Amino acid sequence: MVPRGVAGRRKSRYNPCRRPVGAVERHMKRIVFATGPIARTPTRRQPRRAFAQLxxxxLGLEVVVVVASTYNxxxxxxxxxDAHVAWLPPAVYVRSCQRDGVQLLLETIRARGSVxxxxxxxxxxxxxxxxxxxAGHAVAWVDQNSCSGYLFPRISLFDRGVDPRTHFRRELVLGSHEAVVRAVEVGTASVGATYIDQVPGEDARESHPGWTMEVELDEMRPLMVxxxxPADTISVRPDVPAQVREDLSAALLSMHATEEGAEVILGLFGAERFEPGRIEDYEPIRRAIELSC
Structure with a gap:
């Protein structure tokens, strides 16, 4: 016999993000912190462990750091x-905010005041x-969620009146900065997109470009910068309790105050410290995503 009031109701599909109120609070004995592909390199293995320990x-909670292979x-x-808090690059943060209500906690401040x-x-x-x-040549991109390897160079092209969808003969999406550099090096692509970590007052070519991961500095040159x-983010799911968010923020904001903490932040995130995040800083990312569609 079907209980009264149940007949005719459509069973809703299970949604892992739709958790009962208070579920996280009752079970918050550990925090899972997710980070991206850059943290998979061997040189970041020790900083990952040290970051989790610090x-x-x-926090007085177990912290587990997991590393994703791709932005998706x-x-x-x-x-x-599967993760409560995460290092999210700008475009992934904006998309996660729109889809899942992810909340901006902190921004990374890059070393030496670089841009x-x-x-x-x-x-x-x-x-x-x-x-x-x-015109008519092949271009190599990193990932459609990569600001430096896809979104921002496309904004720059559109601003110059160049539509990348028609300007280039082929658009290759290769999954990593290293793969993009290799494609340009061997001629699979004539031009590629990567990052430049630019210190104010320095020439763009002298400012730690991404191609130096694979080739010597003078083997490549920038055509457009x-x-x-906007900075990478530390963001949290909306169902993480307010007190945990406050404790996380306080712990990360003060981590650079010790020599060990400063080394960990630099080694894992390439940053000098964290600062409170400002949502308005990410409006250019929303525009970039719209133009990429």
Missing amino acids: LSAA ELAGLVHRG FRSALFVRTDASFQSIEDL SDPI
């Missing part, structure tokens, strides 16, 4: 509730002198 000691996987960890930008680069010995010279890109 944060665990500050990173967003999925947060979406499913993060995107560059479209070519081989130094190539004949190209402008973006217009690349974007406007500054």
Whole structure:
């Protein structure tokens, strides 16, 4: 016999993000912190462990750091509730905010006061002198969620009246900055997108460009450099309790105050410290996402 009031109701599909009120509070004995592909490198293994230990000691909770292989996987960890808090690059944060209500907690402040930008680069010995010279050639992108490797260079192109969808013969999405550099090096693509970590007052070419992960500095040169890109974020799921969010924020804001903490932040996130996040800083990302559609 069907209980009164149940007949005719449509059974709702299970949604792992729709948790009972108070579920997180009752079971918050550990925090899962997710980070992205950059943390998979061998040099970041020790900073990952040290970061988990420092944060665990500050919070009095077990902290587990998980590393996603791709930006989509990173967003999925947060979406499913497999991670409570995450390092999210700007575009992943904005998309997760729109889809899941993820909340901005902190921004990373890059070392030496540097400004993060995107560059479209070519081989130094190539004949190209402008973006217009690349009409009909192949371009290599990193990932459609990458600000420096996809979104911001496309904004710069559109602002110059260049539509990348028609300007280039082929658009290759290769999954990593290293793969983009290799594609330009061997000629699979004539131009690629990567980041430039630019210190004010320095020439763009001398400011730690992403291609130095694979080749020497003077083997590539930038043709176009974007406007500054907003900082990477530390963001939390909306069902993380307010007190836990406050404790997380306090622990991370003060982590750089010790020598060990400063080394961990630099080694894992390439940052000098954290500061409170400002939602308005990410409006350019929303525009970039709209233009990429």
